Amino acid sequence: MVPWRMKMHEVATKAVACPHCGENASVSPPGEGTDVKVRRSVAAFGEYTTVTCSQGHTYWVYFC
Numbered sequence: 001m002v003p004w005r006m007k008m009h010e011v012a013t014k015a016v017a018c019p020h021c022g023e024n025a026s027v028s029p030p031g032e033g034t035d036v037k038v039r040r041s042v043a044a045f046g047e048y049t050t051v052t053c054s055q056g057h058t059y060w061v062y063f064c
């Protein structure tokens with residue numbers, strides 16, 4: 001009945017930091033042992049997700 005436990009069914013999240021202000025966020029990699037890389041701009045390869053921090057900065061997190 002603890003809300004966060006529902007996420008435990010998925011792969012553990014990884015912590016990332018906004019490249020603009022350093023604010024921490026968490027993302028869910030597609031698989032275990034996946035490394036995450038933060039980028040300020042989009043690139044046409046790989047799996048990625050976008051993150052918007054509380055200050056409105058958008059950045060891309062790549063999984064590799």
Ligand SMILES: [Zn+2]
Binds near residue numbers: 019022054055056057
């Ligand atoms: Zn930011």
